Amino acid sequence: MQLNDTAAIVTGGASGLGAATAEALTKQGAKVFAFDLPTAIEAAPAVDGITYVGVDVTDVEQVQAAVDTAASAGVPLRTVVNCAGIGPSARLLGKKGPHDLALFAKIVQVNLLGTVNVMTLAAEKIAETEALEHGARGVVINTASVAAFDGQIGQAAYSASKGGIVGLNLPAARDLAQYGIRVLTIAPGIVETPMLATVSEEFRAALAAGIPFPQRLGRPDEYAQLALSLIDHDYLNGEVIRMDGALRMAPR
Numbered sequence: 001m002q003l004n005d006t007a008a009i010v011t012g013g014a015s016g017l018g019a020a021t022a023e024a025l026t027k028q029g030a031k032v033f034a035f036d037l038p039t040a041i042e043a044a045p046a047v048d049g050i051t052y053v054g055v056d057v058t059d060v061e062q063v064q065a066a067v068d069t070a071a072s073a074g075v076p077l078r079t080v081v082n083c084a085g086i087g088p089s090a091r092l093l094g095k096k097g098p099h100d101l102a103l104f105a106k107i108v109q110v111n112l113l114g115t116v117n118v119m120t121l122a123a124e125k126i127a128e129t130e131a132l133e134h135g136a137r138g139v140v141i142n143t144a145s146v147a148a149f150d151g152q153i154g155q156a157a158y159s160a161s162k163g164g165i166v167g168l169n170l171p172a173a174r175d176l177a178q179y180g181i182r183v184l185t186i187a188p189g190i191v192e193t194p195m196l197a198t199v200s201e202e203f204r205a206a207l208a209a210g211i212p213f214p215q216r217l218g219r220p221d222e223y224a225q226l227a228l229s230l231i232d233h234d235y236l237n238g239e240v241i242r243m244d245g246a247l248r249m250a251p252r
Helices: 016-027 038-042 060-071 101-126 157-180 201-209 220-232
Strands: 007-012 032-037 050-054 076-081 140-145 180-187 242-243
Touching: 007 016, 007 060, 016 032, 016 050, 016 076, 016 180, 016 201, 032 038, 032 060, 038 050, 038 140, 050 060, 060 076, 060 101, 060 140, 060 157, 101 140, 101 180, 140 157, 157 180, 180 220, 220 242
Parallel strands: 007 032, 007 076, 032 050, 076 140, 140 180, 180 242
Antiparallel strands: none
16 A cells, blocks of 8 residues: 555654654655544654654544544545553562452553554545555554563463453454554563663663563564555455564563
């Protein structure tokens, strides 16, 4: 699918995977609407072709308004890449007692329901666009994690939320097939995002040492490169792709 003269939505677009993807899409000629929290947008760099939109993806009214903005850009909305997410860790039963159930619910709400909110409301707008070859209209790429398959100690909530995205992938692709909308999911391993920027070099080296090959952390631009490849390949649909250097997470 060609991106030039189309609109794209990227959630979590102010930093990390989302920022790299938003910039990559603009280089292909897309008009990008980067959804993120206002506090995150304040620190985001100004990039030609990217319009930042303050959105809490758990708020349906905010999502609807932001999607309407992207859909009225004067070019057809064809692409959605959902990168917004949070990853606090806590054991189901730890030294301080049981998992904070409100925190568990919040993680699922942001990572899973936030993805569903944006995908569903954006799909409605994509379905209204003119069909391309073979009835194609657009593509949605969601972000899971290797934690969906190999959740570590303390990742119950995060793994549940990302496992939900993996489970969502195929039925969503089947639901949206009649509208010419493909659905794919990327499951990254350990990637150099702002969350890792605060840890020591020694800790980062230890993380990299556990990756079979290449024995290094992944980069946000590699996620963006993969997203572009999935968008371009019109016969890929309903698939989850791990981007992890063959990493399989140990219990801790």
